[in-house]
Amino acid sequence: MSIRPAPSERSLTEMSRDRLRETLAALGEPKYRADQVYKWIFARGVRDFDAMTDVPKALRQKLVEGGYTIGRxxxxxxxxxxxxxxxxxxxxxxxxxxxxxxxxxxxxxxxxxxxxxxxxxxxxxxxxxxxxxxxxxxxxxxxxxxxxxxxxxxxxxxxxxxxxxxxxxxxxxxxxxxxxxxxxxxxxxxxxxxxxxxxxxxxxxxxxxxxxxxxxxxxxxxxxxxxxxxxxxxxxxxxxxxxxxxxxxxxxxxxxxxxxxxxxxxxxxxxxxxxxxxxxxxxxxxxxxxxxxxxxxxxxxxxxxxxxxxxxxxxxxxxxxxxxxxxxxxxxxxxxxxxxxxxxxxxxxxx
Ligand code: SF4
Missing domain, CATH: 3.20.20.70 (Aldolase class I)
Known part of the structure; x- marks a missing residue:
């Protein structure tokens, strides 16, 4: 790894709120969904998409299938x-x-x-x-x-x-x-x-x-x-x-x-x-x-x-x-x- 590693492209933990919104927009999701996911990761500290109970199952599935991860x-x-x-x-x-x-x-x-x-x-x-x-x-x-x-x-x-x-x-x-x-x-x-x-x-x-x-x-x-x-x-x-x-x-x-x-x-x-x-x-x-x-x-x-x-x-x-x-x-x-x-x-x- 280089002395200044690039953030992982698929880690949601590496994303600013704006980047998370862009990422989810590319998956066809509205801004408020990105905000929900953001809160789960940074305010509540969850590491598992399944714990995001107010996020639709279809989106959780898309994130898993897309190779997205939580936690650095x-x-x-x-x-x-x-x-x-x-x-x-x-x-x-x-x-x-x-x-x-x-x-x-x-x-x-x-x-x-x-x-x-x-x-x-x-x-x-x-x-x-x-x-x-x-x-x-x-x-x-x-x-x-x-x-x-x-x-x-x-x-x-x-x-x-x-x-x-x-x-x-x-x-x-x-x-x-x-x-x-x-x-x-x-x-x-x-x-x-x-x-x-x-x-x-x-x-x-x-x-x-x-x-x-x-x-x-x-x-x-x-x-x-x-x-x-x-x-x-x-x-x-x-x-x-x-x-x-x-x-x-x-x-x-x-x-x-x-x-x-x-x-x-x-x-x-x-x-x-x-x-x-x-x-x-x-x-x-x-x-x-x-x-x-x-x-x-x-x-x-x-x-x-x-x-x-x-x-x-x-x-x-x-x-x-x-x-x-x-x-x-x-x-x-x-x-x-x-x-x-x-x-x-x-x-x-x-x-
Ligand atoms: S960690 Fe802080 S105190 Fe230690 S060598 Fe680096 S700058 Fe100096």
Missing amino acids: VYVERVRESVDGTRKVQFRLSDGAAIESVLIPMPGGVFTQCVSSQVGCAMDCQFCYTGKLGLSRHLTAGEIVDQVVTARAAVPPEGRIDHVVYMGMGEPLHNFDAVAESIGSLCDKDGVALSHKRITVSTSGLVPQIDKLGQTAPVNLAISLNATTNEVRDRVMPVNKRWPIEALLESVRKYPLPPRRKLTFEYVLLGGVNDSDEDARRLLKLLRGMAARVNLIPWNPFSGPAYERPSDERVRAFQRILLNRGLTATVRVTKGLDIDAACGQLGERPAA
């Missing part, structure tokens, strides 16, 4: 952490594996962290996925289907109410499919999320940040992780192309809807970027922005040796930001026991 990702395994986080491993039609994480939030809802690529090309040094390299981009259908399919892994009283593009891959490296998937996730007859419940996280692809701002009013998160170009060049090679100044200039222009803030993720690597001096530089860099900082003590994986900073160091770093009025939270590490924490996603080789 297949749940292979769900692991549940002691803290309620669930890691869902999906198998794709070409045999590749991706992961998605369901994070329990107050009120019985879940935030889903979706993947946008198989592996990642960005090579951030603190990230397990980065160590895998990029195998291929996901199609829009494969991204959306992670959300549709993961509902089965949520307890009956819960629901997925926020989607964050922070799983495997750099979403803005796969811009077109990600933009299309956002459009599908927000369709009111399908998954029906609002843009304000979607967050795209990037390592800092500047031209695509500008493009995203013109495309969809979603929340933006920047994976910053350093306060000098010298350190950021080392831990995030993307910085050599778009250094901190260029990144922040583009972020300052991002058309944030009123009352929303930009999120800056900052993985704290012991002895690398976690000093008081770093905290003070961070304050300076973000001065004047509607921003919040999410501090993430590094999650170990069997890769290069960084150190997780002590809890005291993390608190001291956070205090410096808070004392100057910057919203700064420490991400509670979830799913560590099932390798579902930030930077840990990716299929492990068999033992």
